[in-house]
Amino acid sequence: MITFDQVTVEYDGADEPVLREVDLTVEEGELCLVVGHTGVGKSTLLGAVNGLVPHFTGGTLYGTVTVDGRTTADHPPRELADVVGVVGQDPLDGFVTDTVEEELAYAMEQLAISPAVMRKRVEETLDLLGLADLRHRALYELSGGQQQRVAIGSVLTAHPRVLVLDEPTSALDPTAAEEVLAAVTRLVHDLGVTVLLAEHRLERVVQYADRVIHLPGNGLVVSGAPADIFTTSSIAPPIVELGRAAHWSPLPLSVRDARRAAAPLRTSLAAAAPPPPVRPVPETPGPALLTARGVTVAYRGVAAVREVDLDLRGGEITALMGRNGSGKSSLLWALQGSGPRKSGTVRVSSGKAAGSTKGSDPKSLSAAEARRLVGLVPQTPTDLLYLESVEQELDQADAESAVGEGGGLSARAILDRLAPGIDGAAHPRDLSEGQKLALVLAIQLTAAPRVLLLDEPTRGLDYRAKAQLVAMVDELAAEGRSVVISTHDVEFAARAADRVVVMAEGDIVADGPTTEVIVASPVFAPQVAKILAPLPYLTADQVASVLPEEEAGA
Structure with missing residues (x-):
């Protein structure tokens, strides 16, 4: 053919x-x-x-x-x-x-x-x-x-x-x-x-x-x-990856075949030490950076988000999950302040009174002021790129965020930390998907927002680029920011998030630690969790770190 x-x-x-x-x-x-x-x-x-x-x-x-x-x-x-x-x-x-x-x-x-x-x-x-x-x-x-x-x-x-x-x-x-x-x-x-x-x-x-x-x-x-x-x-x-770690031959390509091959492996893992967490959770929760109460979003009388209450804390990476049309993107835009909000309140701490219930509502501020509180990267990052070169985009971000006056990091410095080696003369739309995402992240982070919202950031990214993105959001959380990632990518959520919030028809139906929420779901569970259930493993790296190589081969 x-x-x-x-x-x-x-x-x-x-x-x-x-x-x-x-x-x-x-x-x-x-x-x-x-x-x-x-x-x-x-x-x-x-x-x-x-x-x-x-x-x-x-x-x-x-x-x-x-x-x-x-x-x-x-x-x-x-x-x-x-x-x-x-x-x-x-x-x-x-x-x-x-x-x-x-x-x-x-x-x-x-x-x-x-x-x-x-x-x-x-x-x-x-x-x-x-x-x-x-x-x-x-x-x-x-x-x-x-x-x-x-x-x-x-x-x-x-x-x-x-x-x-x-x-x-x-x-x-x-x-x-x-x-x-x-x-x-x-x-x-x-x-x-x-x-x-x-x-x-x-x-x-x-x-x-x-x-x-x-x-x-x-x-x-x-x-x-x-x-x-x-x-x-x-x-x-x-x-x-799990099949390679366990030395299975031939390699299984479906969960059904892998579960049949994994019986000895599950026995060995059950007797081994508990798996290390994919992402260590801080012993003490960070301060509440964003507090949302009763947030409702409606389009032409149809509710997309229904009276949602949500707290986002510093140092926390939250995965926002749910089927298409469940209201994830509408909620992110409402939290950022640019999207419609029928009712409810959003308060974001400015940093001076971290942990208090007082704060500013991004919706009541100018676009420039709102960016300093909450940054949002949309599903298509190129929506925010409109100049002819990477250098022009970076310079514009510096000017809009008054980097020289505030003493913060320049957009170029942030980009080099996220994705070093991007040519400043290149056209933004000629970059790879991962480079485009890094560029838009750098532009948004120039304003130093304490809360960062990412809407489907893994679209177009391969496994290597996703690993780089995990490292990026880990670093942002380590700086005390709160990161929310709306995603359908269950494997990425298993690696990146310490908290999962699941939405359905505009409501939050689950909210808790990653291991508890996604392992319990037959839809959102990652492959390794499905293969090794009921053991609490999410990734092949966890298995490799716990099980000696000779036992894996057995």
Whole structure:
């Protein structure tokens, strides 16, 4: 179905080719998982399948890419639209209509499909992806996860023979991700659709893959069975890390298979010392930096947040979790002061009276003053980047925060601490996702807020970048700040947070230590917790630190 014959891709100004002499064949009805660290060329590989590379992105492509008998050199993307469907990382970038139903029909209109067939396919796709209740909703009103499902549905209605998905579950909660992946798997098994899927959250998708295409970072491509590739790959999900630590062979790729292999390991761990905490919790809680009481947010009379009470303390990292549309983002914007708030109070300590009940309400302050109390990084960090270079963004942050007068750290100093080596002359939108996040964090931290809110910061980040982000938020908490991370990434929450708050339909339904809250949840539990339950382990590192290597092998 898809053939790469000696394909090399070079971009102007790059020192090395992104792809180098790639030979690859993908058969009909295969689900291929494309893995690799950020920036190694996964998006370039996927873009070459429908001709976006190089017809749209520029650069030079050597060799031949053939899809269903058509070469991309002779057929630009518009002539492959009936064969290849593509869903990019950011669903908003691909929307061209106003409502869900219109978006699902748009691709079929461009392909001149009859109205009767269009109506039938729209209904089928609404049911397939659980979008029926949203059919008349405006796209901009949807949550990030809902937008992602609409983007996938808009491609599926054209019934392509090849489906290219670039991080399709990045904005979805665990349950919604399973639904989307189950739908994709049905397309592969029942209709013979060929799927190329790139995803950083490998723990969600590895069990569905027929084959793994690994990009190690030198321009080459390695292809093989999932268990074979992950035995030595530089990037792997937690289930594989646990399998490596326990010396399991072959490596299990699903929780079910891992639990069958883990019986001796659970016995050994039960007799071992208790696991060390993933993140040590301070013996004495820090002062309350933010106090929210009765916070309610409503849109057009519909409540998104319902009378929420919340205390955020210094030195604490809180993971805010819940399904798509549960009110997490609305709560963060209400706490920061920029978002709507129907009722309730928010008080943030200025630092002079830490721990007291008095404080300022960010909503009643100017934007500059509010930033000094509460900083917020939105789901798409580039929303806050609008200048032509990194240096200009940093200088603007210094000017807005009056760094020279207050004696605080400059934005450049903060950025070099978070992500050293970023060229000041680079355009912000040319940075990797991890670098963009670090840049926006530096801009927000220049104002020295005592409370920092991060909305889905792990979108687009690989495991290595997530580890760097964990180190960043640990350092911020060590400085006495309170950090709140809204996330669907259960593995990241298990590593980063000492407290988990779970929301549902605008209410807080759980609030407590990470180990207690997420281990008790079948939805939000990380892979290691599911495999070793009822033992209180969250990560493979905890297992490796407790169990001697020779016992793990046994």
